[in-house]
Amino acid sequence: MATTTYVEAIRQGLWEEMSRDEEVFVLGEDVGVYGGAFKVTAGFLDQFGEERVMDTPLCESAIVGAAIGAALMGMRPVAEMQFADFISCAFDQITNFAAKCRYRWGAGVPLVIRGPSGGGIHGGPFHSQNPEMYFVHTPGLKVVAPSTAYDAKGLIKSAVRDEDPVLFFEHKYLYRRVKEELPSEEFLVPIGKADVKRAGGDISVITYGAMVHNALEAAEVLAGDGVELEVVDLRSLVPLDKATVLESVKKTGKVILLHEDTRTGGFAGELAAVISEEVFEYLDGPVMRITAPDTPIPYSPPLEEFFLPKTSDVIRVARHLAAY
Amino acid sequence: MLPDKKVCRDMLYYMKLSREIETRIERKLYRQGKIVGGVYVGRGQEAISVGSSIQLEPNDCICPSHRDMGAFLIRGLSAREVLAQYMGKKTGVTRGKEANMHMGDMRHKIVAFVSMLADTIPVAAGIALAYKMRRQRNVVLCYFGDGATSRGDWHEGLNLAAVQKVPVVFLCNNNQYAYSTPLEKQMPIQDISLRAQGYAMPGVTVDGNDVLAVYEATREAVELARNGGGPSLIECKTFRMTGHSAHDDARYVPKKLFEEWSRKDPILRWETRLIRDKVMSEGEVRGMATRITQEVDQAVSLAESDPLPDPKETLEGVYADQSVEAPLAFAASFFSPERWR
Numbered sequence: 297m298a299t300t301t302y303v304e305a306i307r308q309g310l311w312e313e314m315s316r317d318e319e320v321f322v323l324g325e326d327v328g329v330y331g332g333a334f335k336v337t338a339g340f341l342d343q344f345g346e347e348r349v350m351d352t353p354l355c356e357s358a359i360v361g362a363a364i365g366a367a368l369m370g371m372r373p374v375a376e377m378q379f380a381d382f383i384s385c386a387f388d389q390i391t392n393f394a395a396k397c398r399y400r401w402g403a404g405v406p407l408v409i410r411g412p413s414g415g416g417i418h419g420g421p422f423h424s425q426n427p428e429m430y431f432v433h434t435p436g437l438k439v440v441a442p443s444t445a446y447d448a449k450g451l452i453k454s455a456v457r458d459e460d461p462v463l464f465f466e467h468k469y470l471y472r473r474v475k476e477e478l479p480s481e482e483f484l485v486p487i488g489k490a491d492v493k494r495a496g497g498d499i500s501v502i503t504y505g506a507m508v509h510n511a512l513e514a515a516e517v518l519a520g521d522g523v524e525l526e527v528v529d530l531r532s533l534v535p536l537d538k539a540t541v542l543e544s545v546k547k548t549g550k551v552i553l554l555h556e557d558t559r560t561g562g563f564a565g566e567l568a569a570v571i572s573e574e575v576f577e578y579l580d581g582p583v584m585r586i587t588a589p590d591t592p593i594p595y596s597p598p599l600e601e602f603f604l605p606k607t608s609d610v611i612r613v614a615r616h617l618a619a620y
Numbered sequence: 621m622l623p624d625k626k627v628c629r630d631m632l633y634y635m636k637l638s639r640e641i642e643t644r645i646e647r648k649l650y651r652q653g654k655i656v657g658g659v660y661v662g663r664g665q666e667a668i669s670v671g672s673s674i675q676l677e678p679n680d681c682i683c684p685s686h687r688d689m690g691a692f693l694i695r696g697l698s699a700r701e702v703l704a705q706y707m708g709k710k711t712g713v714t715r716g717k718e719a720n721m722h723m724g725d726m727r728h729k730i731v732a733f734v735s736m737l738a739d740t741i742p743v744a745a746g747i748a749l750a751y752k753m754r755r756q757r758n759v760v761l762c763y764f765g766d767g768a769t770s771r772g773d774w775h776e777g778l779n780l781a782a783v784q785k786v787p788v789v790f791l792c793n794n795n796q797y798a799y800s801t802p803l804e805k806q807m808p809i810q811d812i813s814l815r816a817q818g819y820a821m822p823g824v825t826v827d828g829n830d831v832l833a834v835y836e837a838t839r840e841a842v843e844l845a846r847n848g849g850g851p852s853l854i855e856c857k858t859f860r861m862t863g864h865s866a867h868d869d870a871r872y873v874p875k876k877l878f879e880e881w882s883r884k885d886p887i888l889r890w891e892t893r894l895i896r897d898k899v900m901s902e903g904e905v906r907g908m909a910t911r912i913t914q915e916v917d918q919a920v921s922l923a924e925s926d927p928l929p930d931p932k933e934t935l936e937g938v939y940a941d942q943s944v945e946a947p948l949a950f951a952a953s954f955f956s957p958e959r960w961r
Contacts, residue, residue, distance in 0.1 A: 321753070347752075347753050348753075350784075352780060352783075353776075353779055353780055353783055355742075355776040355779065355780060357742065357772065357773050357776050358741075358742035358745065358773065358776035358777050358779070358780045359742075359780075360742075361739065361741070361742025361743045361745070361746060361773065361776070361777060362742050362743070362745050362746030362749055362777075362780055363746060364742075364743050364746055365731075365742070365743040365744060365745060365746020365747035365748070365749065365750065366746040366747070366749055366750045366753075367746075368726060368731060368743070368746075368747060369681075369746075369747055369750035369751075370750075371750050371753070373746075388736050388739060388773070389739060389742070389743075389773070392734045392735075392736055392739065393734055393739050393743065396734070397724075397732070398937055398938065398939065398940065399717055399937050399938050400714055400717050400718045400722065400724070400732055401713070401714045401717070401718060401722075401723070401724035401725065401732040402714075402715075402725075402937065403724060403726050403731075403732070404940055435938050436938050436939070438939075438944075458940075459939075459940035459941070460939050460940055460941075488944070534944075535939075535944045
């Protein structure tokens with residue numbers, strides 16, 4: 297059986313949802329004729345027609361605004377931000393309009409906003425960002441960040457079917473680097489459920505997105521030294537699967553919180569607080585964060601390499617914790 | 621030519637009802653401390669929302685702004701619900717979650733606006749896009765003021781609507797002030813309808829204090845939109861006969877402007893016209909006014925005795941799936957159960 301890449305998995309998930317329900321449509325910059333900057337919607341125009349595969353002007357705010365309008369009418373729009381970085385242009389529509397409609401006046405906004413995020417491709421400050429925390433902090437939004445082809449496909453399908461706005465951050469470094477065999481039958485991955493990607497009894501590494509793979513690499517190396525990492529892939533930041541996180545921490549007593557996003561106000565800080573509040577007595581060492589530094593994402597390879605958290609960071613911190 | 625008699629009378633009724641409700645809110649309930657937040661009224665601008673939304677069909681949609689009381693009432697909200705909304709009551713349109721004119725209900729096809737004015741423009745385009753994709757012959761009326769036309773979302777929204785040729789009518793109430801900022805500091809043009817040219821859509825300027833002019837311009841634009849002709853922009857020139865809100869005494873507005881525009885009061889003009897053209901007698905007009913006063917009296921007393929929401933409702937309705945809010949449960953043992961379920 298052939299393997300499927302992460303990007304193809306998202307494409308398949310969207311394709312299946314658009315085939316299943318004609319109220320699902322995609323809109324964004326260059327999603328039609330060009331098939332999307334990363335080809336996530338390649339072939340969609342021919343299959344579904346230009347109304348359901350809508351090339352828009354360059355207007356992120358109006359793309360999201362129009363998606364909100366269609367969603368209020370019960371349609372299922374999937375808006376693409378060409379790069380997740382550009383989502384800042386639509387910040388107001390997302391955080392003030394989409395996020396608050398249900399709470400303010402009981403109107404559901406079932407829309408998906410996809411954004412290729414993350415570094416490692418020499419994209420520089422405006423094509424590499426991880427903007428998830430702006431939205432994690434906004435009640436009313438769901439925030440999803442898959443790390444594997446299976447999760448990406450299952451989660452994009454769940455996102456399309458969700459009754460609330462879902463921000464789907466797909467890591468562009470993983471697009472063609474991660475692949476696996478996918479089931480031939482249909483499957484969904486529920487939003488709000490973490491996945492233990494590797495079980496281990498010594499240290500919990502709680503992470504999401506591309507960093508899941510760094511954690512797994514580190515786990516492989518450390519297993520040789522007799523240190524067993526448990527890698528918890530959050531998959532969804534909102535809703536957070538607190539039960540899985542806390543269960544892992546209770547088991548290991550030692551925690552590394554790992555993300556590619558910058559440090560201050562990153563998700564690790566929130567997780568550290570939750571862990572401290574709820575399972576403090578199980579901890580056998582300090583809760584450690586591994587994150588990018590608080591800088592913009594630089595362009596030049598040695599700078600970007602320095603910026604991004606690495607497998608070696610996980611190994612180093614894990615050894616420090618193991619010695620506790 | 622006047623529209624049929626029922627429409628003529630209804631337009632007078634809704635203009636008067638809007639005026640009465642807003643006067644009660646601004647000059648009585650607010651001063652009595654019964655309105656807990658801000659008050660933004662559309663006194664003197666009633667012809668705009670009434671003359672336009674009166675002609676919609678049930679499945680059409682409106683995206684009103686904060687000086688469009690008439691549109692809310694025409695689409696089916698009751699005076700009591702509106703008053704309860706202002707008082708933060710559980711029976712208000714948004715059950716106490718939202719303030720004043722931020723009312724919405726998709727059952728009535730009313731979209732609640734946000735305070736970031738012009739955000740509704742692309743949303744209106746998206747609703748119209750849904751009509752177009754579903755082959756529905758419906759339209760969206762989207763309302764905003766002069767200030768909103770300075771924002772990027774306004775331009776992005778008009779552009780997208782025009783490119784996609786969706787059935788939406790953009791209605792500007794140009795009341796010449798955005799809070800304290802007069803038009804000449806807002807834009808370098810005299811007529812907002814000029815902006816339509818940049819989006820290749822019809823743009824007209826009408827007397828916003830003439831309900832018939834608004835009615836006619838909207839009728840044409842709605843017909844064009846229903847027939848697949850795409851969006852239009854209608855600028856209704858009017859004047860804000862109050863401050864920006866109830867706390868603003870508008871001392872920055874030259875007095876003579878208030879005097880000048882009070883002579884153009886849209887309700888008085890329409891009344892005079894209906895009496896002159898024998899659509900209504902003076903007695904009928906007086907009777908309508910009395911009925912409205914009674915109606916609003918009753919609505920006020922009902923809204924006043926309506927209950928406030930339960931504090932626990934603070935935590936409800938963020939997501940469709942209530943279990944998403946479960947993380948708060950942990951804190952229950954430490955904080956007062958009042959606050960944490």
